[in-house]
Amino acid sequence: SGILKPIDESSVKKMILTFEKRSYKNQELRIKFPDNPEKFMESELDLNDIIQEMHVIATMPDLYHLLVELNAVHSLLGLLAVVDLLQELTDIDTLHESEEGAEVLIDALLEGQVVALLVQNMERLNEQVKEEADGIFNTLAIIENMAEFRPGLCTEAAQQGLMQWLLKRIKAKMPFDANKLYCSEILAILLQNNDSTRELLGEMDGIDVLLQQLSVFKRHNPNTAEEQEMMENLFDALCSCLMLPSNRDRFLKGEGLQLMNLMLREKKMSRTSALKVLDHAMIGPEGADNCHKFVDILGLRTIFPLFMKTPKKMKKTGTSEKEHEEHVCSVIASMLRNLKSQQRTRLHNKFTENDCEKVDRLMELYFKYLEAVQQADKRIEGEKHEMVRRGEILDDSMEDEFYLRRLDAGLFVLQLLCYIMVEISNSGISQLHQRVHQILNVRGGSIKIVRHILREYVESIGDGKSDEFKEAERKRIMELVDNF
Numbered sequence: 001s002g003i004l005k006p007i008d009e010s011s012v013k014k015m016i017l018t019f020e021k022r023s024y025k026n027q028e029l030r031i032k033f034p035d036n037p038e039k040f041m042e043s044e045l046d047l048n049d050i051i052q053e054m055h056v057i058a059t060m061p062d063l064y065h066l067l068v069e070l071n072a073v074h075s076l077l078g079l080l081a082v083v084d085l086l087q088e089l090t091d092i093d094t095l096h097e098s099e100e101g102a103e104v105l106i107d108a109l110l111e112g113q114v115v116a117l118l119v120q121n122m123e124r125l126n127e128q129v130k131e132e133a134d135g136i137f138n139t140l141a142i143i144e145n146m147a148e149f150r151p152g153l154c155t156e157a158a159q160q161g162l163m164q165w166l167l168k169r170i171k172a173k174m175p176f177d178a179n180k181l182y183c184s185e186i187l188a189i190l191l192q193n194n195d196s197t198r199e200l201l202g203e204m205d206g207i208d209v210l211l212q213q214l215s216v217f218k219r220h221n222p223n224t225a226e227e228q229e230m231m232e233n234l235f236d237a238l239c240s241c242l243m244l245p246s247n248r249d250r251f252l253k254g255e256g257l258q259l260m261n262l263m264l265r266e267k268k269m270s271r272t273s274a275l276k277v278l279d280h281a282m283i284g285p286e287g288a289d290n291c292h293k294f295v296d297i298l299g300l301r302t303i304f305p306l307f308m309k310t311p312k313k314m315k316k317t318g319t320s321e322k323e324h325e326e327h328v329c330s331v332i333a334s335m336l337r338n339l340k341s342q343q344r345t346r347l348h349n350k351f352t353e354n355d356c357e358k359v360d361r362l363m364e365l366y367f368k369y370l371e372a373v374q375q376a377d378k379r380i381e382g383e384k385h386e387m388v389r390r391g392e393i394l395d396d397s398m399e400d401e402f403y404l405r406r407l408d409a410g411l412f413v414l415q416l417l418c419y420i421m422v423e424i425s426n427s428g429i430s431q432l433h434q435r436v437h438q439i440l441n442v443r444g445g446s447i448k449i450v451r452h453i454l455r456e457y458v459e460s461i462g463d464g465k466s467d468e469f470k471e472a473e474r475k476r477i478m479e480l481v482d483n484f
Contacts, residue, residue: 061098184233376409
């Protein structure tokens, strides 16, 4: 037939019906002669031919509805050979070409429990065989494409066996490869802004799996850029899980703090991310147990050197100085918020060591960030002035953008530094109170500014928390501010 016929609705219909017929025939022969492959070999080849032809449909998403109307999706899902085809059909660029076509196809796939079937297929594959390893890679691509097109399906997908399979594959004793990297990526995608997948991972002992996989990197750097990417995906997954309070406890029991503490001391690539994990584990009232445990395992000896001196090696892992200082200050602020009794005393005493050198560093950082934020504020004021002069409207989205720019300049770090200042000034240790105020006076700083910064901070507190919590927290901080 050497000549290519133009593809239209009727030729696609014909193609699908041929596929249906051949698929049915192949199935029939396989059931009839299960131990006699040559009896169904010819029908298998015919079926593969038509599946190859069907790849052309992937170039025409507006005809996807035919696949659904003629029930082909159901037959496709029953066949492993179609993983490549499904990958092309769900290619993310194609999906965005015809939104309706894509919606129809994805609905039908989900109705056919596509993820459960794909996971069952993957369980049957042997990755020692190259084609089958590729099959797994392509299957993960289908799942990624669908999740990107419709983020809402992550919850369902995780419950249809995907979460369990990913955790099993990530901890499998196999050399690092592209499939393991891809698994770490899909895992991180599933957990983004999704409390139900975070809970599911926690219930499946996934926190332990993540900690075990990451522990390799406490003394060794990743061997390749790909392995580094996997390490970062696993750290992201862990941070994401820690947003859920029930996982904080699993992290504590799994000795997550001890591992992060070691990573911070070892000065390897994992150090940057370990600091971020600590911040996530200790923040907010749900972080109280982790804060106490961190002091018990001598974490103060690890965190304060990082506060005193921002490591030079940051560039390698692409972390900014600001990001480092933000996480360190956040960890210290969380401890000041959460610690009670002797652990609290130990933290306060840290600030008095070596003639209050930690207070001196705190104030040095305060003036550094104050200047950066004041510069940004000046620029923003200038722009607002210009906009008003031109008769433009300052709407909410503009205000939000300005606020994000102030955060970028370091407003959040500045707020944390001010919080630490008022906390230690209220510690009952007169030496700390005196040193903070003495440095403010010498450098012409004003108490008013500190109070103003914290009032603004208090307004933004407690996103997603209950009103009682917000109220109590505001009151607590304003009391500290009034006594400053």
